[in-house]
Amino acid sequence: MxxxxxxxxxxxxxxxxxxxxxxxxxxxxxxxxxxxxxxxxxxxxxxxxxxxxxxxxxxxxxxxxxxxxxxxxxxxxxxxxxxxxxxxxxxxxxxxxxxxxxxxxxxxxxxxxxxxxxxxxxxxxxxxxxxxxxxxxxxxxxxxxxxxxxxxxxxxxxxxxxxxxxxxxxxxxxxxxxxxxxxxxxxxxxxxxxxxxxxxxxxxxxxxxxGRRVYASDVRRPGMWYGVMLLPPNHGAELASVDTSALEGEEGVRLLHDGPFVAVAAPTPWDARGALRKVRATWRSTPQPGEPEIEAYLRAHPSHGDHWDMEKLTEGDPARALAEAAVSVKATYRTAYIAHTPLEPRAAVAEWEGDRVTIWLGSQTPFRGRDHVAGGLGIPAERVRVIVPFTGAGFGGKHGGDVALAAARLSKAAGRPVRVAFTREEEFQHGYLRPMSIVDVAAGATKDGLLTAWTFHNVNGGAAGIRSPYRIPNLQADNELSDSPLPQGPYRALAANANNFARESTVDELASLVGQDPVAFREKNLADERLRTVLRTAAERGNWTSWKPNPGRGHGIAVGFEKGGRVATLAEVTLGPDRRPHVDRLLTVFEAGAIVHPDNLQSQVEGATVMALGGALFEEIHFDGGVITNRRLSEYRVPRFSDLPRVEVVLLDRKDLPPGGAGETPMIAVAPAVASAIHEASGVRFRSLPLLRDGKVPVAARTAAT
Amino acid sequence: MDGAGGVTVASDAVRVVVNGRPRTLERMPERSLLQALRTELDLMGTKYGCGEGQCGACTVLMDGKAVHACQVSVKEVGGHDIVTVEGLARGDELNPAQQAFAELGAFQCGFCTPGMVVGTTALLQRTPSPSEAEVREALEGHLCRCCGYTKVLRAVQRASEISREKARRSA
CATH class of the missing domain: 3.30.365.10 (Aldehyde oxidase/xanthine dehydrogenase, molybdopterin binding domain)
Structure with a gap:
């Protein structure tokens, strides 16, 4: 109420x-x-x-x-x-x-x-x-x-x-x-x-x-109309000219044309879309990099200015330590742009009462949304009320307020409540994405398996997860941000997905170079007792030591700490006769202080584990000339029942610690654990997410470290 | 709205039974059933997730069979019997699928749940005791982005148990 x-x-x-x-x-x-x-x-x-x-x-x-x-x-x-x-x-x-x-x-x-x-x-x-x-x-x-x-x-x-x-x-x-x-x-x-x-x-x-729960897209107000915005056909496009004369005198359509903002409202969604199709617009586009050029583009276009999402850590002399290390690895890891794909696209309904407006908005940032609307309308924030109804998920993707502002403007113009909601295609094309990450890493260890040297640099992805849970005396770890040609923003666990993938894959490789068990190697180098406990629990519950090597099968393990939570994931993979890997089992052990709501925490961790499997195996945005080319669910694959492995979750309850958050951290060890398992099964070490660009593992000969 | 009480019904109006009630859809023969349910009949339990029959959020029963309401046009439903998630319960008594999903909390945001519940209802009508493989196959067209599916598998098995218990009691 x-x-x-x-x-x-x-x-x-x-x-x-x-x-x-x-x-x-x-x-x-x-x-x-x-x-x-x-x-x-x-x-x-x-x-x-x-x-x-x-x-x-x-x-x-x-x-x-x-x-x-x-x-x-x-x-x-x-x-x-x-x-x-x-x-x-x-x-x-x-x-x-x-x-x-x-x-x-x-x-x-x-x-x-x-x-x-x-x-x-x-x-x-x-x-x-x-x-x-x-x-x-x-x-x-x-x-x-x-x-x-x-x-x-x-x-x-x-x-x-x-x-x-x-x-x-x-x-x-x-x-x-x-x-x-x-x-x-x-x-x-x-x-x-x-x-x-x-x-x-x-x-x-x-x-x-x-079906009684009212989500943002279900809000209906008396007399409400449906609004739709004129949106650019591609990123890097500006409105050059617009001709709205076809809508002049049109009954039952309210056109709003204010500079680059062009939108219409009508009594039904299809009337609104039909009216917008009559608007003739031309666009001025600047050339946009495509997929083959994207890495070079991001490396060549650093973003300037202060940003919250930066990390710079230095310790000892990593260059010298690397030169002196008994074993070392050097590689570049990449993660693709991916889309949050909450099942409910963005939606807002605005209604004015005198000089005050109420907006029902599916959002993770209602107060920022209020400021965005107030700023856009040029009115004090006191006059804007944002209410977040149940929202069909966000995963970091619902921080913006553009549909809210559009609804508020159209509602004011039409003199009645107006709803603005994205289609799935608009959600892909006009929402923002998880940034592509490029991670350059070089690391070294002693013969006995002690980490001694670590250089780690993330381009474009962000700072989350750069801080290492391992004790390393010589270290340089930092990131730079780029001017991405595709809109990018927060995504569940941020760059910790990419950075943890790069770090844990590197650690796995070093363990194998010194001939040590990946669990023992990690235990020896981890600085954090809580994380060691989580790792040990995963190894025990996953029968790590009793694993029998088996051609075409592999198991892998990875850990991560982030946002106060600790996670270890164990993966088991089978390679099919066509070299298509299937993840048979994911075991996630998670600890984030005292558990308040065990059933819900279980669901959060199960959900994060499976969501991460999508980004690990197959999720990838394709683009060309500023256009997202896979902007439908038939073209952008997210995990389905057929992808679902046996998922086991073990929750550690630390009643002596305050309750922490759990939304993100359970994701971050999935990709490296699966990558390690595939490596064991096939001899191929993948350094890019998604791991399976064409669904299959190539023959091992093509896989030397780069 | 129903064309009753002397209101003229347009010639392209479509008569359909929705949740046991005769309804007339007047202005949209070329629209999808999903649009008609949500815009004309204010039945908001059936969700839009993709508009191309890929996500299952708009699943309804048409003559007892699960269909994607976004893939069926209004003119195709004339004379048919449609049941949406709002029509599954008898008064306050949830159907077995609803009861099981609620009992196990087999959702997170819940936006996919109406479609999952309708899909489960259809599955149990044709296969009262499905194997896990049959459940996975039947629900392959239902996307959940939050809960990771594992609890859904359990909820469908629980729904199957509940319906068999009910059948035994009423036998």
Missing amino acids: TLERPPRPWDRTPPTERGYFEVLGDGILCHVLPRDRTTGGVGGGWSPPSGGAWVHVGADGRIRAFTGKAEVGQGTRTALSLVVAEELRVPVTRVELTMADTDLSPWDMGTFGSRSMPDAVPPLQAAAAGAREELASLAATRLSVSAGQVRFEDGVALSPEGGHRVTYGELVRGLRKTVVASTYGRTTPATDWKTAGHPAVDPAAVDVVT
Whole structure:
């Protein structure tokens, strides 16, 4: 249910002037404020400026919690509800969590970087625990006991022996009291959890299986029209001229032509597309590199200026160490541009009320979306409300706000709600991609298998995963970004996919050069005890040491650490009679602190493992002259049931560590593990993703290291 | 909207039964059933994912058989019986496929789930106790980008169990 709009978005209103209770009704509200210096230690537990939270316990018995994170299929709605339920001692079904509503939610940077759990859990816990403490002091008065003696059970406060009871709703009746969460001290340690950390069914599962869940593309408003934008036929094209005269006087079509922005709205999607086809546009294109030239192009076109996605690490003297190493390898690794391909394409619906607009947007970055729309319209952000309904996944691909801005502009022009949604082809052509990575690596080790030298340079892909989990005394690891001719942006696990593929493949090769077992070699060189534990667990569960060499079969293992999580993946592969490899088994062992929602974590890790298999084996964007040439699901292959190996997931629960994120890290060891397995099965070492450009493994003679 | 109550029905109007209810689709014989369901009948459970019959998100039952609603034109459905995900449950009682997917949480974002549930329903009607290979083959045309399919395989087996239990009880 959508709550009423406050006069101004709460995140842009001083806490004392928000008028929480005008919107939420009588009760108590406990908030944790982002960047709030008055809250002592509470502000330091997560990375500012994300991370506020508020929890309202209403006189009507409802419990509402607010977070700026969005649910895009990663399952944090239930996970975050569980920690609120835990602190307030209620079943998870009692918690109504408002996510990603820019009028009502705490400001948040975005739902990315596996940050939902680390950003949102501590403040939600603190706010819910603060509300519980307030309830305890209210109950103490009511039950004539001390606050410390009050017990809570299932939404009821009880006297110590349980003789007297009072519901939360009764406790807060007639109150309008705001309290600031003051400390983490009273949050419940994971070892004492009774609700969080235990199996929980998604309370909204029935909506999913009955088709009732409303996704961004399902939002319908009274009188709504459908909008469509004029988009360039290729990247590197600018609008040269446009002739809209064919639409003059056309009934039931609203044309908006403002500089390069040309769009139409009409009562049905096909009327809108039909009208747009009558617009005559000419485009001025600059030549674009094709696939044969792309690597040289990216190497020759560094991107200038500061960027967040940069890493530069130096240690010792890598050149000398490399020259002196007993064994060394040198190679270039490549990963293709790939597309996120969430099943739901981008969609937005905009509706104006006076000078304020509400936009329902499938998005990972609602607050940035708000700013994008406000900037594009030239109005203050206070007048824009972005609500993220359930979103049919993102994987890093739904950071933009172009459909939102187009919907807002068309809605204003048409004087009615307007929906703008991409087709699958538009999603491929006009969305952004995971960057192509080119990684130049050279590494060396002693005869005994100790890593001594490491140089590692990523072109275009990004910095994630450049930091090595291995102890290496002489090291240079960095990246440069390029001006990509194809639009590129974040993708689940970012460049950690490419960098981990290059690193783990290199480590595997060094292990084999010194004649050591890949698990033992890694264990010896890993600096991180948690990662060693994850690796050992994978080797044990995967019966690593009892593997029997078998012609045409191979097994491989790889590890990675990223975003606070640790992963090891073991792969087993069979080479078919036509040298087409089939992945038989993927075992993923994952650890990211205390587990809040085990079923969901299992699904996240299973899903990441299979998604990574697509990028490892066959996903690849093809392009020519700025045009994506495989922009349909019949042309761009993502994993299907027939690709599905036996997938096993082992989750390690570290209740002594705070809950970390899990969306990304489980992906990053899949490709190198599969590549190692294929190497064992065939003698061929692949250095490019996807591994199987034509679906088969060439004969081994063509595979010397480059 | 249904052409009842003295409203003139256009000559190219198409009569069809959707979820047990007679409906008339008036303005779009050349449109796809998917567009008609979502735009004319406001049945949003059937999803658009690709528009070319590759992803399975728009799967509906036509005379009990699973079809891609994006690949069927409105004029082809005249006189036929269509069941969408909204028509699978009897009141509050979920059908076995729905019950199993909900019970096992066999989804992440859930956008593919209506299509998967309809596809599973069709499979179990023809093959009440499918092997894993038969499930994989039947659902090959259904894409899920989030959950990694493993729980879906389990959910279909569970759905099969539930339907056999139900059949036993009512026998």
